[in-house]
Structures are given as C-alpha cells and as structure tokens.
Amino acid sequence: xxxxxxxxxxxxxxxxxxxxxxxxxxxxxxxxxxxxxxxxxxxxxxxxxxxxxxxxxxxxxxxxxxxxxxxxxxxxxxxxxxxxxxxxxxxxxxxxxxxxxxxxxxxxxxxxxxxxxxxxxxxxxxxxxxxxxxxxxxxxxxxxxxxxxxxxxxxxxxxxxxxxxxxxxxxxxxxxxx
Numbered sequence: 001x002x003x004x005x006x007x008x009x010x011x012x013x014x015x016x017x018x019x020x021x022x023x024x025x026x027x028x029x030x031x032x033x034x035x036x037x038x039x040x041x042x043x044x045x046x047x048x049x050x051x052x053x054x055x056x057x058x059x060x061x062x063x064x065x066x067x068x069x070x071x072x073x074x075x076x077x078x079x080x081x082x083x084x085x086x087x088x089x090x091x092x093x094x095x096x097x098x099x100x101x102x103x104x105x106x107x108x109x110x111x112x113x114x115x116x117x118x119x120x121x122x123x124x125x126x127x128x129x130x131x132x133x134x135x136x137x138x139x140x141x142x143x144x145x146x147x148x149x150x151x152x153x154x155x156x157x158x159x160x161x162x163x164x165x166x167x168x169x170x171x172x173x174x175x176x177x178x
Contacts, residue, residue, distance in 0.1 A: 035118050035136050036168035037176050044115035045166040051131045057113055058123065062102050065125040069094045069154070072106045074119035077175035083120050086137055086148060090122065093154050099124075108177040118174035122150050135167025136174065 036042055044050055059065055071087060073080050080087075091101050104110070106119045116134070124133040133153040149167060 032140075032171040033118075033174050033176070035121075035139075035170040035172065035174050037117055039168070040115045040117055041134075041166065041168040045134075045168065048163075050166070051164045054114060054123075054134065055125070055129065055131050058104075061110065062104060064129065065131075066129040067098065067127045068100045068102055068125045068129075070102045070104055070123040070125070072104050072116065072119045072121040072123070074106045074175045074177070077119060079173040079175050080120055082173045083137055087120060090137060090148070090150055090154070093151060097154055099154070106177075111177045118176045120174070124150065124153050131164040133165050133167070135165070136170050136172060139170040139172045 044054075047053070055065055058070065062068075062070065069090070071091070094101050106114075106116065106121070111117055118136070120137055121135065122133070122137050123131060126132050133150060135149060137150050138148045149170075153165065
C-alpha cells in the first residue's frame with residue numbers, strides 16, 4: 001500500500017510532462033510560417049528570365065552584386081532576433097570566403113518588386129554577379145546554423161550552371177509584408 005502514493009506521483013508527473021510537451025509543440029508549430037506565403041516567388045522563379053530580372057532590380061537598389069551576399073531584413077520583425085546568431089555566423093563565413101556582405105531593409109514596395117515576400121532572407125551572387133541562391137537562411141522554428149541552407153552554397157564554387165537555386169518551400173520564423 002505504501003507504493004500507491006509513489007505511483008500516483010509518477011502518474012501525475014507523466015501527465016504534467018506530456019501536457020507541457022504538447023503545449024510546446026503546439027506553440028512552436030503555430031509560430032511557423034511559410035517563406036513564400038502567396039507563392040509569388042515560386043511563380044516568378046518559374047520564368048527563365050527570373051535570375052536576370054531579380055539581379056537587375058536588386059542592382060538598382062544596391063549597385064554591384066559581384067561576389068556578394070545580400071542579407072534581407074524586415075523592420076520590426078522578431079524573426080531577425082531569432083535568427084541573429086545564425087545570420088552572424090553566415091556573415092562571418094562569407095567574409096572568410098571573400099564575399100562582400102550587403103544589407104537591405106525589405107520594405108513592402110521592394111518586396112513586391114523583387115517578389116520576395118518574407119525575411120530574413122539571403123541572396124548569394126558569384127564573382128560574375130550571377131544569382132546562385134535566393135531564399136531563407138534556414139528552415140524550422142529556430143532558423144539556426146544547425147539547420148542552415150545557405151552555408152553549403154557559400155562553401156562551394158558557386159557556379160550557377162543551370163541557373164540559381166530558389167528556395168521558396170520552407171516553413172520557419174519569417175515575417176512577410178502581407
């Protein structure tokens with residue numbers, strides 16, 4: 001009979017643990033948002049001229065894109081803070097690989113012009129100024145270096161033989177203009 005209180009305590013502890021875990025999973029899933037919520041990027045990227053048009057429009061904003069990584073942020077977006085450590089590690093890696101880092105505030109107008117709905121986002125251009133990668137730094141709730149997408153593109157030769165890699169199908173902590 002003296003095991004009955006211990007079993008009751010164990011049962012209550014298990015129920016408490018499962019409840020807390022369920023709440024954490026619910027909150028994490030609720031805070032995930034799609035990177036391309038209205039599919040504007042995926043639709044635009046289906047055009048063979050997308051890489052060239054995107055690059056020209058961005059060059060109107062920042063100038064030369066040769067050997068450059070462009071970091072897009074949206075003001076008043078908590079996801080910038082969530083991804084800050086990862087973004088800093090990408091900036092450091094880019095510097096080690098001799099890329100220029102450029103920073104762009106993604107306004108609603110520029111977002112529409114570039115067909116880039118969400119931030120934080122990143123674009124990578126090779127030494128000829130050709131777009132190699134466009135999309136999120138990472139996917140998932142924490143958008144951390146452990147689940148990064150961009151690092152593999154920075155670390156390789158970055159010759160966009162068949163055009164740029166455009167990642168639009170990702171869920172994570174992203175802020176969109178809509």
